[in-house]
Amino acid sequence: MKLGRLNHIGVATPSIADSIVFYRDVMGATHIHAPFDLHDQGVKVCFVDTPTDSRGLGGMDGTQIELIEPLPGNTSIASFLEKNPNGGQHHLCYEVPDIHAAKAEFEAMGKRVLGEPRIGAHGTLIFFVHPKDMGGILTEIMETPKAH
Amino acid sequence: MKLGRLNHIGVATPSIADSIVFYRDVMGATHIHAPFDLHDQGVKVCFVDTPTDSRGLGGMDGTQIELIEPLPGNTSIASFLEKNPNGGQHHLCYEVPDIHAAKAEFEAMGKRVLGEPRIGAHGTLIFFVHPKDMGGILTEIMETPKAH
Numbered sequence: 001m002k003l004g005r006l007n008h009i010g011v012a013t014p015s016i017a018d019s020i021v022f023y024r025d026v027m028g029a030t031h032i033h034a035p036f037d038l039h040d041q042g043v044k045v046c047f048v049d050t051p052t053d054s055r056g057l058g059g060m061d062g063t064q065i066e067l068i069e070p071l072p073g074n075t076s077i078a079s080f081l082e083k084n085p086n087g088g089q090h091h092l093c094y095e096v097p098d099i100h101a102a103k104a105e106f107e108a109m110g111k112r113v114l115g116e117p118r119i120g121a122h123g124t125l126i127f128f129v130h131p132k133d134m135g136g137i138l139t140e141i142m143e144t145p146k147a148h
Numbered sequence: 149m150k151l152g153r154l155n156h157i158g159v160a161t162p163s164i165a166d167s168i169v170f171y172r173d174v175m176g177a178t179h180i181h182a183p184f185d186l187h188d189q190g191v192k193v194c195f196v197d198t199p200t201d202s203r204g205l206g207g208m209d210g211t212q213i214e215l216i217e218p219l220p221g222n223t224s225i226a227s228f229l230e231k232n233p234n235g236g237q238h239h240l241c242y243e244v245p246d247i248h249a250a251k252a253e254f255e256a257m258g259k260r261v262l263g264e265p266r267i268g269a270h271g272t273l274i275f276f277v278h279p280k281d282m283g284g285i286l287t288e289i290m291e292t293p294k295a296h
Contacts, residue, residue, distance in 0.1 A: 001176040006198045006211050009157065009240065013283060022283055026257055027242070028149040050154045052200075053209065054243055054292040061201065063154050063211040088284035089237040092157065094175070095202055109174055135161060135170055136236035144202040 042074035
């Protein structure tokens, strides 16, 4: 496997509405997407774009912040928020060209892939790898969107 | 303030040597810098570069992974590793054009800036902001390197 683009950092929050205000007014984000529900994963998500380069001349294609709020019935994010009531860093997501090839490679290395590939927040297939096998980081692997 | 480039994600690890093997052999990183000690902050650090864009055509100027291992006598990272023995996500770092202006802005918003600006791992001035004021995320603010 070759290291892919760092697509986003998953950030859990008790309130996406409050986090949008924070990223807009405190951090100065100018490109905040509309939040939407990802019912399969029991979460509401919202992407915040970051500048591609240091001078802000290269567009807003930097690694995104993915705000994640649990929908009713969600247990994993709700449990994370019980331990971290203010929210916090939840996972990292790297892109790969082929999700099934990546899954086979992680499994061949003895890494615990959590479930079958499923559609993620960017509309392409994703899977997660167990943090205990990944230096303590819950790691999402996503197939690069074709139009990207 | 205007949101700056997401420079790096700080990742605590009990062993940079082991993490280098992980990022090289499991994640497929091809650009791993030489580790060095940052004595002022009591840490050894090592940067892992990620691809700028999805096709790997734009160079390796994506958000970096900053591996952080405590030096003897360090308490903050050591304490983080006691709670997270495998390591894990420790902080996010955004760039700003002027570190002193950024500090004044955070303070005017009532955010707890942790100490005075000091030289960070990229050789420019940095400060940290308290996670409880930042959606649960320990946030580093760094002045963009001039030559960048």
